[in-house]
Amino acid sequence: METAKTYEEINQKIRDGDVVVLTAEEVAGFVREKGVEKAVKEVDVVTTGTFGAMCSSGAWLNFGHADPPIKMQRVWLNDVEAYAGVAAVDAYIGATQLSESEGMEYGGGHVIEDLVRGKEIELRATAYGTDCCPSREIRTTITIDDINQAVLLNPRNAYQRYMAATNSRDETIYTYMGTLLPNYGNVTFSGAGILSPLHRDPNYETIGVGTRIFLGGAQGYVIWEGTQHNPGKAMGTIMVIGNLKEMDPRYLRGCTIHKYGTSLYVGLGIPIPLINERVAQTVARDEDQIKTNLLDYGVPRRDRPVIREVTYAELRSGKIEVGNKEVPVSPLSSFKMAREIAEKVKKWIERGEFFLSSPMELLPRDTIFKPMRQVAEAPLVRDVMTEPAITAGPEDTISHAARLFAEREFNHLPIVDEGGKLLGIVTSWDVAVALGTGKKKLSEIMTRRVITASEDEPVDAAARKLEQHNVSGLPVVNAGGLVRGVITSEDISKLIGRRVK
Amino acid sequence: MSVKMLLKYSAEALDKPILAEVIRQTSAGINILHAELNATKGEMLIGVEGSPEEIERLIDLFKGRGVDARRLERTVELDEGSCMDCGACLSLCPTGALHITEDYSVKLNENKCIMCEVCVPACPVKAIKVFKPF
Ligand code: SF4
Numbered sequence A: 001m002e003t004a005k006t007y008e009e010i011n012q013k014i015r016d017g018d019v020v021v022l023t024a025e026e027v028a029g030f031v032r033e034k035g036v037e038k039a040v041k042e043v044d045v046v047t048t049g050t051f052g053a054m055c056s057s058g059a060w061l062n063f064g065h066a067d068p069p070i071k072m073q074r075v076w077l078n079d080v081e082a083y084a085g086v087a088a089v090d091a092y093i094g095a096t097q098l099s100e101s102e103g104m105e106y107g108g109g110h111v112i113e114d115l116v117r118g119k120e121i122e123l124r125a126t127a128y129g130t131d132c133c134p135s136r137e138i139r140t141t142i143t144i145d146d147i148n149q150a151v152l153l154n155p156r157n158a159y160q161r162y163m164a165a166t167n168s169r170d171e172t173i174y175t176y177m178g179t180l181l182p183n184y185g186n187v188t189f190s191g192a193g194i195l196s197p198l199h200r201d202p203n204y205e206t207i208g209v210g211t212r213i214f215l216g217g218a219q220g221y222v223i224w225e226g227t228q229h230n231p232g233k234a235m236g237t238i239m240v241i242g243n244l245k246e247m248d249p250r251y252l253r254g255c256t257i258h259k260y261g262t263s264l265y266v267g268l269g270i271p272i273p274l275i276n277e278r279v280a281q282t283v284a285r286d287e288d289q290i291k292t293n294l295l296d297y298g299v300p301r302r303d304r305p306v307i308r309e310v311t312y313a314e315l316r317s318g319k320i321e322v323g324n325k326e327v328p329v330s331p332l333s334s335f336k337m338a339r340e341i342a343e344k345v346k347k348w349i350e351r352g353e354f355f356l357s358s359p360m361e362l363l364p365r366d367t368i369f370k371p372m373r374q375v376a377e378a379p380l381v382r383d384v385m386t387e388p389a390i391t392a393g394p395e396d397t398i399s400h401a402a403r404l405f406a407e408r409e410f411n412h413l414p415i416v417d418e419g420g421k422l423l424g425i426v427t428s429w430d431v432a433v434a435l436g437t438g439k440k441k442l443s444e445i446m447t448r449r450v451i452t453a454s455e456d457e458p459v460d461a462a463a464r465k466l467e468q469h470n471v472s473g474l475p476v477v478n479a480g481g482l483v484r485g486v487i488t489s490e491d492i493s494k495l496i497g498r499r500v501k
Numbered sequence B: 001m002s003v004k005m006l007l008k009y010s011a012e013a014l015d016k017p018i019l020a021e022v023i024r025q026t027s028a029g030i031n032i033l034h035a036e037l038n039a040t041k042g043e044m045l046i047g048v049e050g051s052p053e054e055i056e057r058l059i060d061l062f063k064g065r066g067v068d069a070r071r072l073e074r075t076v077e078l079d080e081g082s083c084m085d086c087g088a089c090l091s092l093c094p095t096g097a098l099h100i101t102e103d104y105s106v107k108l109n110e111n112k113c114i115m116c117e118v119c120v121p122a123c124p125v126k127a128i129k130v131f132k133p134f
């Protein structure tokens, strides 16, 4: 495609003070009114922004040498471990690493925010000691000003777009997409939609290695494609770098995703030069043209079922339809902050404080995101459950159950109706407790709100249910509610025993 | 005006239809937000809509029947300096007390809050505080 203007021409305009910059929201209106051709002629740069939890973030730190020297083998910052498998006093603090004393309340993301805020950080390190670096332990406090380099280096940021999440289960679940209420009670989504940097240049014509960007309040760079970069599926990502010492805690916030873990909210913005008409076209697309899938996070598998397709415009409206009910929607990333970042980059460029850099190399457009190679398939509930399950009816007697438990040596008796549908469960413990109380029928002692498993659920997911609900067995039911078997903690221990062998 | 009140029932007052009686004698709107009633204790959180005089009178009506009624000054607080306007709390708030404005700021309408505390742990930066009186 014919180039309308070069980076050098745009930078000259910035120097001359007559560059024309619009935010991505503004340019959409401009193109709607005046068309793409006019946009390429009259607008030089479009600014974007996003502000969301980006788990794949962290910082390289160099502490300088102690006396006597130490070759740090393990390092903790405010009790959060940093990776130290590099030279003596370098370490990488990752956003999702949890505090060893405070757990999910404090993690690597918080350490990074506290560093940027100039707070004192407790540094602890251990080592095995060598002839040149004999020290085996160190405890001190540092601030960001005391250390040599502090470099934010995030392997995967600024997802072009992301899936929206909901939950089909009848219990609340806590995911990296936030708290998801039972029975499709809410929907969450992430990403800045119309302001999303990578979605404004989805053909990757202007973003590449060396693109200067807004990162955490400072000027940083794109250094590579991000991990899991998947532009073919409109799921591109970037790897970015910037000087943590210049950053602003307004745009880097440590956070806790409830019962999931810690992370870091990162503010990031990319200016997109309108180098040709195609770029002008994609940069101006409205939010109703940005689609994503609403997935059921109630299914703990890699391939989660798609509930429906949604646009960012629908998600942004705060309510969407799922099934035939209207469900409230939460964004997880801040549109207000995304806007603020796009505005800020615009101001920087207009004031001549930010110049565009021509990428050394554009990002690949053909990478794919492969699943993990697993040499053994994850076992499913159907592989380890006891089947067929021994069952009883609600009208059967407690002594009948007592006999069954004694003769067949098991502990979980699903109670079913004539059609085989699950009504409740009675355990050998329930029976033992009930004997001598005068109760007769199983319906009097059965637990009616039963936690169940499904046949094609991974054993790990069933094990988590056992643990969370503090029970020792789950009836396995199919989609029609028919009991197919029972899975117990004993079945799972046997499996683990086999795995260890 | 709209306020929240904590009612503490004495053991003797527990089995009497006090709330119904009081509601009949006042023009203030009363909304039960939360109740914990059992054999030994009774506590109820109510939202009241009415003039300041009416609210004062309401407190006397309760007190006259052995129910200690107290106006709650602080119920819930959104620390706007810390809030990132991310919106994670929005779809969890059952009453719309937490809501988003036209410029995408997240705001809290204290009057609508029923102090359910769902938003408290769900906020990634712990910007919401609920002052539960019990
Ligand atoms: S406690 Fe939080 S979630 Fe509950 S009503 Fe109040 S603001 Fe909404």
Ligand code: SF4
Pocket (backbone or CB within 6 Å): B078, B082, B083, B084, B085, B086, B087, B088, B089, B090, B106, B122, B123, B124, B125, B126, B127, B128
């Ligand atoms: S979840 Fe917390 S930070 Fe996000 S908008 Fe709500 S109060 Fe603000």
